Amino acid sequence: MTNNRRIAVLFLLRSVAIVGLSFMSLMGVQADELSDGAKIFQTNCSACHLGAMLEAPKVEALKLYPPERIIKSLESGLMSTAGIGLSLADKHAVAEFITGKKVADSKISETIYTCKSIGVDLPKSLSKVDWNGWGGKSGNRRHQENESGISPDNVDELKLKWAFAFPEATRVRSQPIVSKNMVYIGSQAGIIYALDVETGCVQWEYQAKDEVRGSLFLQLDSLLFGDLDGNAYAIDAQSGELKWRTKVHPNPLAVVTGSVIADEKKVYVPVSSLEIIPAARVEYECCSFRGAVVAIDLQSGEKVWTTYTIDEPKPTYKTSAGTQQHGPSGAPVWSGPTLDLKRNLLYATTGQNYSSPATGTSDAVLAMDLNSGEIKWVTQVTKDDAWNGACSRNTPNCPKEDGPDYDIGASAMLSTAENGKQLLIIGQKSGMVYALNPDAKGKIVWKQRVGSGGTMGGVHWGMSTDNQKVYVGVSDLPTNNPYNVGAAHPGLHALDLKTGEFVWRNDLPNVCAKGGKFMCFPGISAAVSSSTNLVYAGGLDGMFRIFSASKGEILWEYDTKQAVNTINGVKGFGGSIESDGPVIANGKIYLTSGYDKWGEAPGNILMVFSAGGK
Structure with a gap:
């Protein structure tokens, strides 16, 4: 074991040792006051959810869950192995303790939307969409080349047009797709929503069996x-x-x-x-x-x-x-x-x-x-990259x-350079970006280090390219230190598509307040998008920024980590921006905010921006 990993293990053990004290302080209870649910949580759950396991949602995020979601996770979901030794009554007790809410005797009643089913005429054919799937159009390039409604000349006029809040959600990970009339998006609860483009009103819903994380x-x-x-x-x-x-x-x-x-x-x-x-x-x-x-x-x-x-x-x-x-x-x-x-x-x-x-x-x-x-x-x-959760916990x-x-968590981008040559561009959590030749069985044409790397990136979820430059968001959270290489560069960077050389770099400022409940960091983990002359990126700190594609300077920014009035009357709040990236279509920007893992700030909103809010 490396010295850095020994330090990490010692830190974990120390964290577990003080969990009891932290647990009592956080929950505001004395040892002799613990309910059955509190005792189960303290014994089985508190070490991870009080910070010893980085990827586990923090207690403050779990409090926002409906108790049914925690029970389902312990029964058949992410935490099913932790729930093996618990009876159904135990799971109910711990879920009610964490959330402070009673498990419903019947299904949760349907949410009442303030503008549901307004009767918008839908087109007979929905085969054409303005942003489809993960990459928007062919090649997974995440670039909207025909966008004319948003430009460097009017970007400072962008305002929130409408926001939709997902009921009882703590993360929004499903990227929307957009047609002329409709927005389609999945949710943490597994509900697919069809929303009117202009108003955000719900046209219909479909309930899948479990959470929908990818784009439709x-x-x-x-x-x-x-x-x-x-x-x-x-x-x-x-x-x-x-x-x-x-x-x-x-x-x-x-x-x-x-997706x-x-x-x-x-x-x-x-x-x-x-x-x-x-x-x-x-x-x-x-x-x-x-x-x-x-x-x-x-x-x-x-x-x-x-x-x-x-x-x-x-x-x-x-x-x-x-x-x-x-x-x-x-x-x-x-x-x-x-x-x-x-x-x-x-x-x-x-x-x-x-x-x-x-x-x-x-x-x-x-x-x-x-x-x-x-x-x-x-x-x-x-x-030689074999790894699982036992490695971070030092178990056999x-x-x-x-x-x-x-991992390579970013989709490959098929792009055509100005010289007509096609390249396949990939980004990796190692902090490396590669260009491959699809006509030479994937031979590496160029490679470039953009960040120090880490288990959370490096390049985490996705990049964008306009066939001239590659726009790379870099997370560089200070994790996985034994393997990191060089200085961290959390921010946005542009590479020349043909050569991989840097065109510009923008290491973003740290605007995080000290002492917050949740992790805050200036890196960009979520996917990046672009349109003519503009690049769009949301940060782990909840900041959504639009950059100049030519020079990389910030042209406009918006703090999503706040309460937001929503079109559907559900309490809306933003948090960390993680996973899916901005969608650009017909003069509007569609952005999700909120992520409850890795200690990040939870949230539950889809926001739509346009010039003047029109």
Whole structure:
């Protein structure tokens, strides 16, 4: 173990040692006053949720949850392994203690919206959208080249037009898509909302089985997406009625967190998993999941092909605790894949292996044949990266490699430079950006370090390119210190598309107040977007900024970390901006704010900005 990791473990142990005192202080109770729920929380949950586990939502965020969500998480969700030893009554007790709310005897009543079903005439055809899927248009470039309503000349006139608050939500992770008349977006509660573009009023809702984290994709008259239960869906874009639902992976911990994409015949679904969480438990036999991309028939919902990123796991060795290990495993796909119709290829980026042995397809770009799913070529950018949650907790299931956890969480961007040459651009949590040649089996053309890297980036969720420059948001949260390289550069940076050389850099100022309840940091983890002459980026500190594309200076900014009046009458508040990035369409900007993991500030809003608020 490196010296830095020993320090991290000692810090964790010290944090656990003082949890009892912190718990009493935070909850305002004495030891002899603890209820059953409080005792269960103190024994089973408090160490992580009082700050010892960075990725766990803080208690202040958990208080905003409905108790039913906590019970579901303990029963079958993220915390199901922690809930194994708890009875249903125990789960009810701890959920009611954390939230201060009673578990409903029946389903939560439908939210009453102040402007629901106003009868806006919907177009007969919804095949054309102004921002579709994760990347907006072809190539996943996150660039709106035809935007004329927002420019450097009027950017200082931007005002909030309307805001929509998601009921009982603490994060908004599903990026909206926008047509001429409608906005479609998923939610933490698994509800798909169809909202009127001009007013934000709800036209219809659809309830999926679990949280929807990725962007939707509209193909013909079908809205396509995946959920945290490992399902893919097609619903009617006019009515919200279900067309089909398909389970995409046999592993019980499989999830769809990335955005789906489709051509005229098939839907392509990236598959990740939650297995790195139970892997931290000493008795857990790690690991059985293997990443995949699944192609589904657009009309029937039947699987056409499944391509796994690694071979099937087999028994390998036993840990020092005597627990059987399996491998290889992991290499999840938690970013949206990219279509290349010209070459009949699909590009998927992968994460780390979960267990030994590390493979050649983790932390890599995989090019798959659209017809068969056959892997045509692989470009790996980090070798020997096997890691799971046991590594940060110093428990025996940590793989022998104890890798840096340098997933490629950003979708690959297919871009055409001014000289006509196409490049595939990828960004990694390591702080590296690469340009690959799609005509030379992914050969690296150039590479550039933009930040020091870390488990939270480096480059975390996504970049943008206008075919001249690559716009890179850098998080560089001070995590994973043993593997970080060089100075941190939290902010926004522009690279020349052809050469990878820096055009400009903007390390952002730290505007965070001291002593806040939640983590605040100036880095950009969420995906970046662009339009002609402008770049749009939201920060972990809740600041939404618009930059000059030519020089990188800040032209306009808005603090989303505040209470907001909403069109639907639900209490709205912003927080950290994480994961999905700004959407630009028809003179409007669509932005989500709020994220409750990693100690970040929770929030529940979709905001729409336009010049003068018109």
